[in-house]
Amino acid sequence: MNATLIEKLNGMDAETQEAMERSFMNDEETYLECVFDFLEDPSMQMLSDAVETRDEDAAARAVHTLKGLADSLGFMPLLDESADMLRAFRKGSSEEAFGMYENVRRVYDEFAEAIRSYR
Amino acid sequence: MNELKYTMLVADDTKVNRTMISRIFRDRYNIVTAENGLEAMEALRREKVDVMVLDIIMPEMDGFEVIAAVRADEKLKGIPIIITTAEREQSERRALELGADDFIYKPFDSVVVEKRVNNITQKYLLEREKMDILIREHEKRAAALKRQAEEDGLTGVYNRIGFRSCVRDNLKKHSAGSALLLIDVDEFKIVNDKYGHPMGDELLIRLAACFRDATEPGDVVGRIGGDEFAVFLRSAGSRQNALNKANALIFQAARIRKEIGLVENHSISVGVVYVHKPEEDLEALYQIADRALYIAKENGKGCAAVIEQADAGSAEKGDQPDVFQSIAVKYVSVDEYEAPNKLYADIAALVDHEIHGGALFLSAQEGYPIKYVSQTLVKALGYQNIEELKSVCDGKWEYLIVQEDRAHIVGILKRQLARKGHYLLEYRLRKKDGGIFYVRDNGMLGEPENGQPTLLCLCMDVGDIGE
Numbered sequence A: 001m002n003a004t005l006i007e008k009l010n011g012m013d014a015e016t017q018e019a020m021e022r023s024f025m026n027d028e029e030t031y032l033e034c035v036f037d038f039l040e041d042p043s044m045q046m047l048s049d050a051v052e053t054r055d056e057d058a059a060a061r062a063v064h065t066l067k068g069l070a071d072s073l074g075f076m077p078l079l080d081e082s083a084d085m086l087r088a089f090r091k092g093s094s095e096e097a098f099g100m101y102e103n104v105r106r107v108y109d110e111f112a113e114a115i116r117s118y119r
Numbered sequence B: 001m002n003e004l005k006y007t008m009l010v011a012d013d014t015k016v017n018r019t020m021i022s023r024i025f026r027d028r029y030n031i032v033t034a035e036n037g038l039e040a041m042e043a044l045r046r047e048k049v050d051v052m053v054l055d056i057i058m059p060e061m062d063g064f065e066v067i068a069a070v071r072a073d074e075k076l077k078g079i080p081i082i083i084t085t086a087e088r089e090q091s092e093r094r095a096l097e098l099g100a101d102d103f104i105y106k107p108f109d110s111v112v113v114e115k116r117v118n119n120i121t122q123k124y125l126l127e128r129e130k131m132d133i134l135i136r137e138h139e140k141r142a143a144a145l146k147r148q149a150e151e152d153g154l155t156g157v158y159n160r161i162g163f164r165s166c167v168r169d170n171l172k173k174h175s176a177g178s179a180l181l182l183i184d185v186d187e188f189k190i191v192n193d194k195y196g197h198p199m200g201d202e203l204l205i206r207l208a209a210c211f212r213d214a215t216e217p218g219d220v221v222g223r224i225g226g227d228e229f230a231v232f233l234r235s236a237g238s239r240q241n242a243l244n245k246a247n248a249l250i251f252q253a254a255r256i257r258k259e260i261g262l263v264e265n266h267s268i269s270v271g272v273v274y275v276h277k278p279e280e281d282l283e284a285l286y287q288i289a290d291r292a293l294y295i296a297k298e299n300g301k302g303c304a305a306v307i308e309q310a311d312a313g314s315a316e317k318g319d320q321p322d323v324f325q326s327i328a329v330k331y332v333s334v335d336e337y338e339a340p341n342k343l344y345a346d347i348a349a350l351v352d353h354e355i356h357g358g359a360l361f362l363s364a365q366e367g368y369p370i371k372y373v374s375q376t377l378v379k380a381l382g383y384q385n386i387e388e389l390k391s392v393c394d395g396k397w398e399y400l401i402v403q404e405d406r407a408h409i410v411g412i413l414k415r416q417l418a419r420k421g422h423y424l425l426e427y428r429l430r431k432k433d434g435g436i437f438y439v440r441d442n443g444m445l446g447e448p449e450n451g452q453p454t455l456l457c458l459c460m461d462v463g464d465i466g467e
Helices: A004-013 A016-024 A027-042 A042-050 A057-073 A074-091 A092-099 A101-116 B017-025 B036-044 B065-070 B092-098 B110-150 B158-174 B187-194 B197-214 B239-259 B282-298 B309-316 B334-338 B341-351 B375-381 B386-392 B408-419
Strands: B007-013 B028-033 B049-057 B079-084 B102-106 B178-185 B220-223 B228-233 B268-275 B302-310 B322-326 B397-403 B455-461
Touching: A004 A016, A004 A027, A004 B220, A016 A027, A016 A057, A027 A057, A027 A101, A027 B017, A027 B455, A042 A101, A057 A074, A057 A092, A057 A101, A057 B079, A057 B102, A074 A092, A074 A101, A092 A101, B007 B017, B007 B036, B017 B028, B017 B110, B028 B036, B028 B334, B036 B049, B036 B408, B049 B065, B049 B110, B065 B079, B065 B092, B079 B092, B079 B110, B092 B102, B102 B110, B110 B158, B110 B322, B158 B178, B158 B220, B158 B282, B178 B197, B178 B239, B178 B282, B187 B197, B197 B220, B197 B239, B228 B239, B239 B268, B239 B302, B268 B282, B268 B309, B282 B302, B282 B341
Parallel strands: B007 B028, B007 B049, B049 B079, B079 B102, B268 B302
Antiparallel strands: B178 B228, B178 B268, B220 B228, B302 B322, B397 B455
């Protein structure tokens, strides 16, 4: 079942093998533990709340954390979307950044849905 | 499973990061985790942390604040800190300036993380272990020096300085119910002069060991002068207990002298002060015990005298101190009683301090007149005075009355009498009204009546056994 989840993630352009080798000492069990922890991480919810209240700082902090998470787990599409949003915040284009939220949300939900189905 | 020697604190608000770091180091460190800076500080104060991997951007208290707080804390400032940061955060410079030891980029490369953390911590831990060893050696040396300064080189017990220091500490906590015994080795000069100094040293060593063995954990034994010892009984509990302990030491001392080949029947003299109320003034207690020791020596040595702390106070106002005598010497050097006059002299010493005890030695034999009578005893028996008591003696009784804890003297006297061809018929003491005052097979008396003092009474018929 876990191999299937990894295949599923790879099918979503996640670089699971690279992430496992780089950050998890090739320990699949720990990697999958962290993949499931991804569902419990509050960053996405914090980002949604911040976007709703138009709180730039909070939104930038949340998307920063989300980006790091995606990077560590090798969720490349999510890494790309969150990196774009963070970059927009950093160059002061908050409206542009807020406009990217839906892309981040969509990719996040795809990963979350995939993982949840293997829980 | 091996117990891990070192502890790592991983502080990161993202659980995945905490898990990753823990995975890398879980085989070599006890891992403690924190979700923010405040939790990290709590963990640092709660646990003995050897290294910290610290995220910079965290809620509540960020990584910069944690570094500053740790480096400002005297107890924590030496802990190596490795920060974790995203490559483009550019926070490593500030963190290093604040005192972080190194940084690692996210996403973590487990090999880089492992190498960097190990490089930092191995150096630190090695230095700390060296320092710990130095500190332990220093402490050991300091303890050895202290011991040397406070220990008597010959006997291994405390010397005067050590004894006083230790007893002073004790008096601050345990003075009420304690007792101080000053001990003088009787005729020690004779031992040195007649048998040589090695024998004198042997006697001192054996006595010190005996005092140490005879005391309880927490009691203090010291050699405070050439042939002077002192014993502090932390929980004597009562004046009688303190006196009993002194008598036990006198008995042991006499045994030791015989064991090592000293033929003279000498022992030790003991002055005791019983401390029944809190007293931290060691000098005051010394003075009282010294007075008691003087009394013991005046009474022929080889015995103990005890003065209670409060009695000493009344003595200063001119009253007679309430002195309890011991005649322990009488059974450890019993051979001396081959000479009756010596026995008389010892009993006389006892009678002189008849407040709570006394002795009566009456003899019907020619040349052995009534010698000493305790007024306390005379009254206890119902007689008006000694003359009246004498008048009722029918010429065939000998009496010896000693303090209540001297039951063993009965056995000694039995042997004495047996050597003279006499035997002990019974123990009793006749009252004026013809009744028996107290009777016990072992010579011990029952409860005192009408406030009369409790005495051990021995009444002997020393007539010839004949056919």
